[in-house]
Amino acid sequence: MATDHLERGALAGVAGGLVYGLFVATVGNSFTAGLETFEHGHGGSGPVVSGLTTTITSVGGGVFWGLLFGVAVFGIGYYFLEPALPGTGATRRLALAGAGFLTVSGAPWLVLPPQPPGVEQALSTETRLAWYGGLMLAGALVAVACGVAYRRASSRSRPVTVAATLAPLALLAIPVVLSPANPVHGDVPAALVAAYRWTVVFGQSVLWGTLAAAHTWLGESATTSVDTDYPATAD
Amino acid sequence: MQATDDSVSNRIERARASLTGTQVAVALALVAALGFTLLFVQDPMLHDSLHNFRHSAGITCH
Structure with missing residues (x-):
């Protein structure tokens, strides 16, 4: 039964990965390449691999990115968290997808927003890695807090439930205030940086949305509704 | 906490019973x-x- 969940998570991951790979192939690669024209002397030596390799590997990376979330979040995570997720059917998947987005991208981006190539950041790579990891943990904790708040408030009226469920998100203001300043400098116009950031946000949203949709489409696991010790009989 | 048979701790129990450490x-x-x-x-x-890929996904820890 756990392997059944894992399999469905992996299938959803393949679907999400293919859609996200297509996004990287059509939008991500060319947008990044275009932004690189603003770059001058990124670390001195330049890339060690050809453009074609980068294109293909990045598309593959996109596919595996979806597969990773499918297995980890919808395979393993959904198996354990299913009883605690709000609602039924698609609502549950969307709640889990929202929690996943918050953990992997949403919370870290509050301190370290996506930067286009050619923008130099003041903080060192190690510092940023540590902050990114810490904020992923913070995002996961806040997502759990939202789930607990939903449990407590679910018997109230709908607006109260919604407000109570989303209230823990305000906790993310704490790391934002505490984080060190990270001034950036680069020649990319501000409007283009905004367009790039929102493209990234929508790209990740499409990935999580596809994962949730594919996982919903696969239906409920047989073990979700009834879990008997007897083998199922076909008749 | 929960009256029903299905809970998160119940799932952990089930996973423990059915999966090996390996x-x-x-x-x-x-x-x-x-x-x-x-x-x-x-x-x-x-x-x-x-x-x-990393720029498309918004992870720019490099």
């Missing part, structure tokens, strides 16, 4: 390896190849 270790190792390869490997060859 299975869990292999699953976690695969997930960790995939995540690490995509995000944190600083080897120039792989790192540069995944450059567009």
